[in-house]
Amino acid sequence: MSPFDDKRGYLVKLNKMFHPQSVAVVGASENPGKLGFHVMKSLMRGGFCGRTFPINPKASSIWNLPAYASIRDIPDEIDLAVIVVPAQAVTPVLKDCHNKGVQGVVLISAGFSEIPDPMGAALQAQIRQLADQWTLPIIGPNTFGFVNLRGTVNASFTPEFSRMPTGGVSLVSQSGGFCHLAGFRAIAENVGFSKVIGLGNRCNMDFADMVSYLADDPETNVMALYIEGMEEPRRLVEVARTLDGNKPILAYKAGRGPSADSASKFHTGSLAGRFEIYQGAFRQGGILDVADSEELLDTAKAVDCLAPLTGNTIAVLSSQAGPGMIACDACYLHSLQLAMFSSTTQERINQLLPALAVRDNPVDMGPAWYNPDAIMGIMEAVIDDPNVAGVLFLAMYASANVALAGRMREYFEQRQPLKKPMIACFSAPPPIWAADQEAMDRRKGLVFLPTPERTARAMGNLWRLHNVLA
Amino acid sequence: MSRPGKSIERSLMSMDALIFLQGQGLPILRTMFAGQMSEALHAARKIGFPVVLKISSPHIVHKTDVNGVLLDLRNELEVQQGFERLHDGVAALRPDAMLEGVVVQEMGRGTEIIIGALRDPQFGPCLMVGLGGIFVEVMRDVAFRVVPIERKDARQMITELKGFPILGGARGRETSVEAIESLLVQVSSLVNTFPEIAEMDLNPVFVNAAGCWLCDARIMTAD
Numbered sequence: 001m002s003p004f005d006d007k008r009g010y011l012v013k014l015n016k017m018f019h020p021q022s023v024a025v026v027g028a029s030e031n032p033g034k035l036g037f038h039v040m041k042s043l044m045r046g047g048f049c050g051r052t053f054p055i056n057p058k059a060s061s062i063w064n065l066p067a068y069a070s071i072r073d074i075p076d077e078i079d080l081a082v083i084v085v086p087a088q089a090v091t092p093v094l095k096d097c098h099n100k101g102v103q104g105v106v107l108i109s110a111g112f113s114e115i116p117d118p119m120g121a122a123l124q125a126q127i128r129q130l131a132d133q134w135t136l137p138i139i140g141p142n143t144f145g146f147v148n149l150r151g152t153v154n155a156s157f158t159p160e161f162s163r164m165p166t167g168g169v170s171l172v173s174q175s176g177g178f179c180h181l182a183g184f185r186a187i188a189e190n191v192g193f194s195k196v197i198g199l200g201n202r203c204n205m206d207f208a209d210m211v212s213y214l215a216d217d218p219e220t221n222v223m224a225l226y227i228e229g230m231e232e233p234r235r236l237v238e239v240a241r242t243l244d245g246n247k248p249i250l251a252y253k254a255g256r257g258p259s260a261d262s263a264s265k266f267h268t269g270s271l272a273g274r275f276e277i278y279q280g281a282f283r284q285g286g287i288l289d290v291a292d293s294e295e296l297l298d299t300a301k302a303v304d305c306l307a308p309l310t311g312n313t314i315a316v317l318s319s320q321a322g323p324g325m326i327a328c329d330a331c332y333l334h335s336l337q338l339a340m341f342s343s344t345t346q347e348r349i350n351q352l353l354p355a356l357a358v359r360d361n362p363v364d365m366g367p368a369w370y371n372p373d374a375i376m377g378i379m380e381a382v383i384d385d386p387n388v389a390g391v392l393f394l395a396m397y398a399s400a401n402v403a404l405a406g407r408m409r410e411y412f413e414q415r416q417p418l419k420k421p422m423i424a425c426f427s428a429p430p431p432i433w434a435a436d437q438e439a440m441d442r443r444k445g446l447v448f449l450p451t452p453e454r455t456a457r458a459m460g461n462l463w464r465l466h467n468v469l470a
Numbered sequence: 471m472s473r474p475g476k477s478i479e480r481s482l483m484s485m486d487a488l489i490f491l492q493g494q495g496l497p498i499l500r501t502m503f504a505g506q507m508s509e510a511l512h513a514a515r516k517i518g519f520p521v522v523l524k525i526s527s528p529h530i531v532h533k534t535d536v537n538g539v540l541l542d543l544r545n546e547l548e549v550q551q552g553f554e555r556l557h558d559g560v561a562a563l564r565p566d567a568m569l570e571g572v573v574v575q576e577m578g579r580g581t582e583i584i585i586g587a588l589r590d591p592q593f594g595p596c597l598m599v600g601l602g603g604i605f606v607e608v609m610r611d612v613a614f615r616v617v618p619i620e621r622k623d624a625r626q627m628i629t630e631l632k633g634f635p636i637l638g639g640a641r642g643r644e645t646s647v648e649a650i651e652s653l654l655v656q657v658s659s660l661v662n663t664f665p666e667i668a669e670m671d672l673n674p675v676f677v678n679a680a681g682c683w684l685c686d687a688r689i690m691t692a693d
Contacts, residue, residue, distance in 0.1 A: 234593060234594065237616065274592070280596070280613060280627070281593060281616045283615070283630075
């Protein structure tokens with residue numbers, strides 16, 4: 001029986017395991033050469049406020065906490081068990097978890113269906129049968145775990161995930177490596193996360209189950225999926241379709257090259273890319289597919305923090321002509337149009353900007369370098385224009401325009417949140433403008449991305465999302 | 471989609487596939503088999519000129535590779551000469567092949583598209599649409615969906631083709647996008663009705679302002 005058939009039972013348990021009051025670490029260790037050490041470090045240093053119970057029959061205390069020989073010996077109830085013992089020892093531990101009433105398990109241990117030895121797959125089939133019988137959600141095996149930044153629990157073997165910015169993006173990944181790639185890029189680029197979940201071998205918790213759970217998770221605004229391959233991809237599409245666009249889903253599907261293609265045959269034997277089927281199925285499910293990890297993060301950040309884009313007419317405001325041109329090219333590439341300003345807007349801009357440069361869209365604000373108030377006035381005129389559905393704001397630092405970022409920060413601190421999406425790009429020698437950018441980024445309906453091209457691509461994806469969900 | 475008393479028991483090529491699909495309510499170009507020249511002339515008169523002649527042999531899959539197709543024959547004389555030319559030419563190139571006769575078909579007009587169905591090991595039954603010829607073969611300009619599809623899915627499949635402007639009336643061509651949508655929905659339910667269909671090619675399908683018509687087809691069963 002698939003978990004989706006009995007989703008109620010699983011969803012309640014998943015909610016408890018992602019917000020645990022108590023966590024047992026089976027295979028906890030004080031030896032940095034063991035993953036059990038790093039899992040303990042993640043819990044102890046990651047701000048977890050519940051109780052942690054190390055399980056290790058060979059120790060009396062671990063990380064200054066009393067160690068237990070078995071999960072059975074713990075006096076309290078246990079919401080989440082993180083298991084890091086060798087594969088052969090896992091089954092009896094799972095039985096203990098079931099008897100103890102554990103709500104959910106993160107099975108970090110490797111040595112299951114991912115190994116060439118068929119014993120691994122047999123062992124995984126065995127634990128899957130038990131887990132289904134007990135309605136016990138198991139994330140893994142062969143996973144790095146998960147981190148819930150909103151619930152402040154790091155149930156993974158990488159403590160530094162706790163440094164990720166907190167927000168509304170939840171990443172569900174088939175690869176732990178991808179979580180490490182995206183997680184640390186998210187720190188560098190200020191993408192706010194709710195949950196990062198490594199599905200590993202997907203014992204009985206697959207993408208469809210996580211999407212069902214996150215759809216009702218008030219801490220998640222947008223789901224980002226990294227998919228390599230699935231046994232039952234239709235389940236994901238069907239679950240996504242039932243959401244009916246209530247919570248956006250982005251997907252990055254790997255394995256799209258000719259080598260992945262050769263497995264399937266159609267017509268001349270070279271046509272049917274399985275990836276092409278995924279693309280079509282994603283569209284049927286209202287899932288937005290993206291082409292790379294950068295696009296996944298940029299789009300997730302924009303969807304998480306910005307108002308929806310309800311039209312494809314964009315205003316491009318640039319403090320220099322070149323980056324504005326680049327953004328216009330990228331807009332064209334991503335099916336966005338340059339908005340025709342209303343006469344009111346054009347008059348306001350003409351009052352603020354000397355006739356030394358292009359004053360209609362894209363607006364070259366170069367002549368206003370020394371006058372950040374004029375730049376804010378132009379920006380506000382464009383935001384207020386009903387013909388403008390979204391705004392790209394580009395500013396490259398020059399010594400003469402140094403005051404811009406601080407003035408813009410003041411403006412945003414005082415104004416109401418934007419009702420239409422605005423994506424900004426600053427380029428400046430660190431640390432100039434950095435603090436002001438950080439203060440504005442992801443607040444009041446504004447996000448920053450590193451290049452003009454990426455601002456346009458993210459805006460284009462807001463428009464694709466609008467169409468996918470239409 | 472009506473299902474006759476029995477299932478599809480073997481793969482169906484060209485004429486057999488077209489007859490089956492016509493029975494399922496799919497639009498087909500008028501097509502007749504002719505074993506002899508007199509039958510070909512009769513068929514051409516009945517269908518109306520211009521017509522197309524195609525060699526019919528169980529041993530020849532790719533008819534164009536052996537010059538086995540003659541287009542746009544406008545009168546009885548051209549059909550008569552064409553029948554001989556086709557027969558002698560193919561016999562010379564493929565002496566091993568048994569030649570049954572020719573298929574006489576109404577000349578298709580409009581833009582060529584291709585519709586396919588397959589069973590993906592992971593997704594199960596899927597549907598594909600693409601523009602014909604080099605668009606599919608070279609550009610890989612195709613769109614897939616999993617079966618069943620709704621009319622909205624069919625419309626999205628067509629509009630997301632890079633070559634959609636060609637269907638949408640570029641260069642003075644006019645095509646009925648609604649007719650393609652209907653055909654895609656019909657094929658989707660056909661694939662659901664007959665699970666024994668492992669793979670199906672409708673290639674080409676002619677589309678013009680009045681509708682769309684299957685020109686050739688093949689249906690592969692599971693074994």
